[in-house]
Amino acid sequence: MTAHGILPDHELESLFRDGIVSAERPPAEGQIQPASIDLRLGSKAYRLRASFLPGSARSVTARLDADLVMHTVDLTAGAVLETGCVYLVPLQESLNLPVGLSAAMNPKSSTGRIDVFTRVITDNGVAFDQAPDGYRGPLYAEVSPRTFSILAREGDRLSQVRFRRGVHQPVRDLTVSVDLQGFDDGIVGYRARRHSGLVDLARIGEHKRERYWEPLNAPDGQLVLDPGEFYILASQEAVSIGLNEAAEMAPIATEIGEFRAHYAGFFDPGFGVSETGGSGSRAVLEVRGRDVPFILEHGQPIARLVYEPMRAPPSRAYGAVASNYQAQGLKLSKFFSA
Structure with a gap:
């Protein structure tokens, strides 16, 4: 195992046990991937007037005033998130990162392929899709369908997070x-x-x-x-x-x-x-x-x-687990018929 690099699945599992990643519910089946963790939508979405970053001295909730939030959408039984609209969804997972461990987020492949623009926001955030080492706090997904409206529910997974020890070192x-x-x-x-x-x-x-x-x-x-x-x-x-x-x-x-x-x-x-x-x-x-x-x-x-x-090879590589896009050619998102 190397000192630096991306954490594999068996180390990701330990993040939950050690409280570095906490969640409202235990990890769901398939949520831990070979080198990432899927992030689950919470029970509500805020329809926003515009996207935003909270800035270095404010929490996300401090920005959610009546001037920014147009209305709240209940996701527990499913709700339509419409094209051209910006929503903010508190995620079920939160982070308690020690020094030396940072996180980076990205839309899941199936999300990007249906043209849903998704990025993650943190408290005191000055950039999207990043949680610096030492970050302690909640995570929020900004969700903006661009072409297709989507029917989303609590627990759906649109984004994923990777964890990195040390600095970003492309090889x-x-x-x-x-x-x-x-x-x-x-x-x-x-x-x-x-x-x-x-x-x-x-x-x-x-x-x-x-x-x-x-x-x-x-x-x-x-x-x-x-x-x-x-x-x-x-x-x-x-x-x-x-x-x-x-x-x-x-x-x-x-x-x-x-x-x-x-x-x-x-x-x-x-x-x-x-x-x-x-x-x-x-x-x-x-x-x-x-x-x-x-x-x-x-x-x-x-x-x-x-x-x-990677810090170490994963216990189960992509393709050895349920993988929608292994051996793909020109392939649409998993939501569409072949």
């Missing part, structure tokens, strides 16, 4: 490019249909794909990204994450400015590894066009995977 990175030559029947990607029905987060694989997504072809190896539209594409390269490493996807060049290339970025150890059934796994890319139409070409670099060490 290598891998640039990935977009595949526009096609997969099944020449399809190179999908564009989300606007004004579709809502996505019920409890109905895995039950939403008809054709009602929510338009398949795309690129016979000349080019695809025009329309401003404001949301796309699912895939990398040209097969990706693998060894058992002693974890990775996170980052944009290849933020200065391009004409599209955002990912929403959910954590890749667990074992992803794409042949021993756990992942041979040929691609990275699925969640892409949103921005200010002007932009031509994307086959093989164009679009994102990069940043690798960093």
